Amino acid sequence: MNTEFLFTESDFTRVRTLIHRRAGIALGEQKRQMVYSRLSRRLRELGLPEFSTYLAMLESRPDGDEWQAFINSLTTNLTSFFREAHHFPVLADFVKQRKQPLEIWCAAASTGEEPYSLAMTLIEALGASAASSARIIATDIDTAVLARAAAGVFNLEQARALGETRLKRFFSKGTGANAGKVRIRPEVAAMVKFSQLNLLDRAWSVKEPVDAIFCRNVMIYFDKPTQKEILDRFMPLLKPGGLLFAGHSENASLVNPGFKPLGHTVYSLGGARRGVAA
Structure with missing residues (x-):
């Protein structure tokens, strides 16, 4: 070569x-x-x-x-809005049963599509007023993609896949030099807090338990001992009845039997519970 x-x-x-x-x-x-x-x-x-x-x-x-x-x-940063779409109706049903305010950790935020999809789901499920108190912690190891995520600007063609209703509700269209681009609306952006976090660090900035953890299509890049270590550390960071959402090719229960499958790549520490489709 x-x-x-x-x-x-x-x-x-x-x-x-x-x-x-x-x-x-x-x-x-x-x-x-x-x-x-x-x-x-x-x-x-x-x-x-x-x-x-x-x-x-x-x-x-x-x-x-x-x-x-x-x-x-x-690092690999393949992402899109509402990727692995089957997770979002599960999340919508779940948050309606939870005590407010909600906290969700997105552990692989990439360029922002996933955490903003979480925010949109909460608004649609709870209404704008109730959802505004929710906090979405969006972390990634890659500082370059986090800067893009925090800016909240996307190509219009990329966002069109959301449909006209969501596009109008959650984005502002650019004009002039920004034609062909959209920006996430301030009320959606305010729900998301971006920060750098390496899942291998001894201490994480996420210290208090959350209602749900989205760690999707991350574990596939780790070996089994590293996967187990991270899942072990996730356990005390889930509130009672909280959920872990994994990627389509990841099986948390095989690595850590403490996580019980509730549906397609959705897990709980407490096993099956009402309101989550099995």
């Missing part, structure tokens, strides 16, 4: 070790080309001649700013 930068098997092994140590991400052998492509941008920007030089720089500066750029480069 003709490459711009020297990228040896040893370099790839070091990248895999470092990203697992810093972010818990388990990169398979098949990810070599992806790693080269994404990190090559960092080498170009920093004017470095080869991967070994870049990795040595990282290792020599354990608290350096480049670590965040390294993590941002290797």
Whole structure:
């Protein structure tokens, strides 16, 4: 393979070790080309001649700013509004039974589509007044996507999939230089608080129990010991009767038997309960 930068098997092994140590991400052998492509941008920007030089720089500066750029480069941020749509009617039914105010943790906020979908669901289920007291904690390890999420600006074509009713209710259309874009309305944005959080950190900023945790399509990037550690830490952060929502290919109960399946990738610590479809 003709490459711009020297990228040896040893370099790839070091990248895999470092990203697992810093972010818990388990990169398979098949990810070599992806790693080269994404990190090559960092080498170009920093004017470095080869991967070994870049990795040595990282290792020599354990608290350096480049670590965040390294993590941002290797994280995957595939998302969309109301992705895995079967979860949102479950959430709507669930929140109607819960004591107010509600707190929901979105543990992989990415560019904001998921936490804003949660906010829209709460408004539709509870009404704007009741939902306004809810708090959606939206975290991600990637600071670049969090900045985009907090801005709340999306392409109009991307938001059209929501339908005209939701588009009018929850977004403002841009004009002039912003034509073709939409911004999430302030009353929706006010329900969401974005912050950086690494699920591997020893201490999380989320310390008090919440009504529901959305951690979807995250565990697939971790090995089984890391998955179990994170799920173990989720357990005391769910209020009694609280729910965990996982991704379509993730099975929390296989990793941590304390989580009981209630439906398709919806889990509770207390087993089946009324109001949640099994």
